[in-house]
Amino acid sequence: MAAxxxxxxxxxxxxxxxxxxxxxQVMGFARTSPLRRIDTEDIVAAAIAFGxxxxxxxxxxxxxxxxxxxxxxxxGTEGSAVLEGSRLVLHGRDGSTTLGGALxxxxxxxxxxxxxxPHQAMxxxxxxxIAEGRPPMNDAxxxxxxxxxxxxxxxxxxxxx
Numbered sequence: 001m002a003a004x005x006x007x008x009x010x011x012x013x014x015x016x017x018x019x020x021x022x023x024x025q026v027m028g029f030a031r032t033s034p035l036r037r038i039d040t041e042d043i044v045a046a047a048i049a050f051g052x053x054x055x056x057x058x059x060x061x062x063x064x065x066x067x068x069x070x071x072x073x074x075x076g077t078e079g080s081a082v083l084e085g086s087r088l089v090l091h092g093r094d095g096s097t098t099l100g101g102a103l104x105x106x107x108x109x110x111x112x113x114x115x116x117x118p119h120q121a122m123x124x125x126x127x128x129x130i131a132e133g134r135p136p137m138n139d140a141x142x143x144x145x146x147x148x149x150x151x152x153x154x155x156x157x158x159x160x161x
Contacts, residue, residue, distance in 0.1 A: 020056060020074070023149050025049040028058075030157035035063045046153045058153070086115075 028046035032038060046058040069085030079092035087100040122138055129136035 020048075020050045020054050021052045022050065022145050023048050023152065024051045026149060026152045026156055028153035028157040029160060030154055033061075033063045041154070041157075044153065044157070046156075048149070 026046050026048050028044065030041040030044045032041050033043050036042075042062045044058065044060045048056040048058060050056065071082065071084040073083075074081045079090065081091070082089045085100075087098065090097045090099070125138070126136045
């Protein structure tokens with residue numbers, strides 16, 4: 001698995017897949033940089049065609065300095081949205097609205113320096129679901145779209161190597 005795709009910040013790609021829907025086609029490149037010893041790809045780029053007709057671009061790395069926040073940009077007929085780190089900016093026809101906090105550095109600054117809060121909350125929710133005898137809000141199926149995207153991206157990139 002590519003480190004750039006499977007970093008602890010993978011939830012950004014999950015958000016993108018949940019927002020844009022399942023992909024139909026992906027064309028990608030994945031490389032291992034000479035900047036550090038690692039046994040997997042740490043630079044990834046891809047063009048993605050989603051099933052709903054939307055297209056997207058993925059640019060991911062864990063070696064960029066000084067490190068940048070994850071960023072998803074969505075543009076539509078009624079406006080656009082930019083999710084960068086934990087800050088969401090909505091640009092509608094009537095102006096802009098900013099939600100969320102300050103930007104934090106990305107994986108290039110330190111691939112292991114990420115907020116554990118979302119992972120802890122997910123684990124707590126699963127434990128609560130078990131205790132309450134109900135299905136968890138996020139089960140393994142919710143991870144499949146991004147996992148399929150990663151597998152298809154790496155397969156396509158391997159064909160280009």
